[in-house]
Amino acid sequence: MSQSCKNNKGVKGNMKNILLDTINDNTNLGQILSTYALYKTIEKLGDYFVVYDDKKCGQTKISEYIESYCCKLSESHAYGTEQEFRDQLHAVVTGSTKRWEYGKQETIESCFFSQEKDTVKRIAYAPSFGRKCEFPLGPKNAVFFALQRFNGIAAADRNTLEILNMEFGMSAEKVCHPVLLLEKYPYLDAYGVDGLFISTFFEKRDNQKQKVAEMAEETLKYRVIDYSKDQTNRNDKSVDEYLRAIEKSSLIITDSAVICHLAIVYKKPFIAVVSRQENDAYECLSTLDELGLMERVIYIEDDVREKKYLCRKPIRYGMVDSKLDVFRMKSVQWLKEKLM
Numbered sequence: 622m623s624q625s626c627k628n629n630k631g632v633k634g635n636m637k638n639i640l641l642d643t644i645n646d647n648t649n650l651g652q653i654l655s656t657y658a659l660y661k662t663i664e665k666l667g668d669y670f671v672v673y674d675d676k677k678c679g680q681t682k683i684s685e686y687i688e689s690y691c692c693k694l695s696e697s698h699a700y701g702t703e704q705e706f707r708d709q710l711h712a713v714v715t716g717s718t719k720r721w722e723y724g725k726q727e728t729i730e731s732c733f734f735s736q737e738k739d740t741v742k743r744i745a746y747a748p749s750f751g752r753k754c755e756f757p758l759g760p761k762n763a764v765f766f767a768l769q770r771f772n773g774i775a776a777a778d779r780n781t782l783e784i785l786n787m788e789f790g791m792s793a794e795k796v797c798h799p800v801l802l803l804e805k806y807p808y809l810d811a812y813g814v815d816g817l818f819i820s821t822f823f824e825k826r827d828n829q830k831q832k833v834a835e836m837a838e839e840t841l842k843y844r845v846i847d848y849s850k851d852q853t854n855r856n857d858k859s860v861d862e863y864l865r866a867i868e869k870s871s872l873i874i875t876d877s878a879v880i881c882h883l884a885i886v887y888k889k890p891f892i893a894v895v896s897r898q899e900n901d902a903y904e905c906l907s908t909l910d911e912l913g914l915m916e917r918v919i920y921i922e923d924d925v926r927e928k929k930y931l932c933r934k935p936i937r938y939g940m941v942d943s944k945l946d947v948f949r950m951k952s953v954q955w956l957k958e959k960l961m
Contacts, residue, residue, distance in 0.1 A: 654860070675693040775955055796955055800879055881893050
């Protein structure tokens with residue numbers, strides 16, 4: 622049993638049951654940390670007993686992190702059966718990276734909570750459809766009717782806001798990415814690199830991204846430590862290792878939205894290396910635009926050396942944090958109101 626469940630055992634009382642249904646990829650660092658952030662944020666908002674749905678999660682080196690800190694649905698038997706927990710469910714919350722991307726859901730019914738009773742609040746905090754809406758007509762109609770039953774929908778990226786508006790005729794609140802809800806993340810200071818180093822975190826490798834890493838190494842004279850996914854596209858490191866690397870890095874170079882968000886949380890200098898063509902960077906670019914950090918972007922279609930100055934240029938986090946504090950406060954208030 623997780624420490625969170627142990628701490629809450631025997632004190633549930635009249636607490637309202639909240640189920641987080643936010644994970645459909647147990648190797649996705651963004652989904653795991655988004656779930657952790659939503660879990661801890663909701664816990665602070667009222668008398669809520671929060672669990673996350675681990676039925677779709679499974680155990681990986683990445684998912685071990687959330688198992689250590691958060692209570693699973695399969696552990697809710699500490700307060701009765703799982704069915705008793707569901708019978709008293711106050712709200713179900715979804716969200717996080719590509720949670721609504723076509724082909725990534727189990728079924729439309731389970732992904733959009735069609736099976737839940739009408740008395741259960743349905744809340745979507747920063748889910749994403751991916752780059753574009755790819756639902757065929759039949760499933761798209763089913764999604765349309767499922768969305769009508771939600772008590773609140775908020776998005777963290779412009780793609781999802783536009784899809785909701787253009788494809789489903791719905792408006793949504795703009796909120797910060799779940800990872801930005803917290804000011805820090807716990808981690809075990811496991812063995813890692815010390816001293817001055819540049820860390821690279823790439824979801825997709827290519828020559829231009831490698832050129833940016835080499836340019837930074839040449840400019841700063843620091844060694845480069847690569848934390849990218851391996852050749853089989855799997856995360857072979859723990860969340861603790863990732864968090865430690867981010868906090869200790871002198872410079873972070875990445876194409877990953879979650880790593881950009883963590884760099885901001887830990888107030889680290891970073892360079893986001895993205896493609897105009899693939900348009901996979903929508904989550905990252907939406908945040909950087911909101912916080913006035915678009916200068917930190919290098920497009921691989923451009924001459925990367927034109928932004929060599931970014932290797933040495935610090936980020937004025939005083940200004941960034943002022944914007945983030947307002948953004949975060951507004952986002953938490955939206956979530957609080959929808960849960961009431």
